[in-house]
Amino acid sequence: MNLKIATEIGKCLSNQTRFQILEWLKEPEKHFPPHETLKHFNDGVCVTYIQEKTALSQSTISTYLTNMEKCGLLISTRHGKWSYLKRNEKTIKEFTDFIT
Amino acid sequence: MNLKIATEIGKCLSNQTRFQILEWLKEPEKHFPPHETLKHFNDGVCVTYIQEKTALSQSTISTYLTNMEKCGLLISTRHGKWSYLKRNEKTIKEFTDFIT
DNA sequence: TTTATATATCGGAAATTATAGATATGTGTG
DNA sequence: CACACATATCTATAATTTCCGATATATAAA
Numbered sequence: 549m550n551l552k553i554a555t556e557i558g559k560c561l562s563n564q565t566r567f568q569i570l571e572w573l574k575e576p577e578k579h580f581p582p583h584e585t586l587k588h589f590n591d592g593v594c595v596t597y598i599q600e601k602t603a604l605s606q607s608t609i610s611t612y613l614t615n616m617e618k619c620g621l622l623i624s625t626r627h628g629k630w631s632y633l634k635r636n637e638k639t640i641k642e643f644t645d646f647i648t
Numbered sequence: 649m650n651l652k653i654a655t656e657i658g659k660c661l662s663n664q665t666r667f668q669i670l671e672w673l674k675e676p677e678k679h680f681p682p683h684e685t686l687k688h689f690n691d692g693v694c695v696t697y698i699q700e701k702t703a704l705s706q707s708t709i710s711t712y713l714t715n716m717e718k719c720g721l722l723i724s725t726r727h728g729k730w731s732y733l734k735r736n737e738k739t740i741k742e743f744t745d746f747i748t
Numbered sequence: 749t750t751t752a753t754a755t756a757t758c759g760g761a762a763a764t765t766a767t768a769g770a771t772a773t774g775t776g777t778g
Numbered sequence: 779c780a781c782a783c784a785t786a787t788c789t790a791t792a793a794t795t796t797c798c799g800a801t802a803t804a805t806a807a808a
Contacts, residue, residue, distance in 0.1 A: 558662040559662040561654070561655065561747075562662035562765095567658060594784085594785095606786095607785095607787080608768070610787085611766090611787085628776065629776065629783065629785075630784065631785065648741070662795095663795090694755095695755060696754070704798090705797065705799080706798095710754095711756085711796095714755095714757090726804095728754090728806070729755075730755085731754080
């Protein structure tokens with residue numbers, strides 16, 4: 549972790565919706581309905597579910613999630629036509645260690 | 649710690665200068681000259697030293713530091729005409745716990 | 749009380765971010 | 779291949795943030 553990346557993460561955490569998404573993804577089963585095709589949350593939650601819950605537009609949420617992945621906060625996995633997002637606990641730890 | 653305050657902290661960490669200040673304040677003696685009047689760093693570093701090191705204007709740094717104090721990242725202590733800033737480790741810990 | 753120094757606040761121009769709609773791309777299905 | 783659906787990217791406008799100079803306030807010293 550370095551200052552530049554840490555600041556990029558800070559930018560993601562400077563918006564309530566993005567911060568909220570990171571919180572929701574701590575416990576996907578508690579905040580999202582089960583996936584019909586994929587029977588588990590091992591790779592996180594699909595973009596559509598996250599988008600519906602935030603009530604922001606699809607393009608906005610897609611951009612948010614892309615940026616959160618770019619700076620390492622999230623990990624994206626594609627299964628067929630769906631993208632699933634989960635927390636990247638390794639980077640999150642590096643970030644909190646960097647602050648502390 | 650709650651989402652709103654955590655996001656305010658995120659805003660402070662979304663700017664490289666502010667993030668850098670928080671890092672410098674981990675080890676004041678390493679990054680700043682000794683204070684002439686105050687013989688220790690127990691209450692942190694004065695605004696002027698921080699401002700000089702960043703090379704941004706006095707008004708900008710003053711605003712930065714005020715905001716960082718408002719959201720709980722820093723603690724401000726006045727000694728005479730100087731204000732000294734130090735990290736608020738308690739809030740920082742609450743923030744990192746909130747993320748994790 | 750006047751002056752000098754340290755910090756805070758105000759007002760505004762420039763830069764960046766937020767957010768949406770339109771469109772493009774990727775992928776499974778008929 | 780054509781279609782439907784999930785996601786990504788492009789473009790543009792509104793909102794927010796950055797950052798400064800000017801000015802105000804607080805405190806100490808003369």
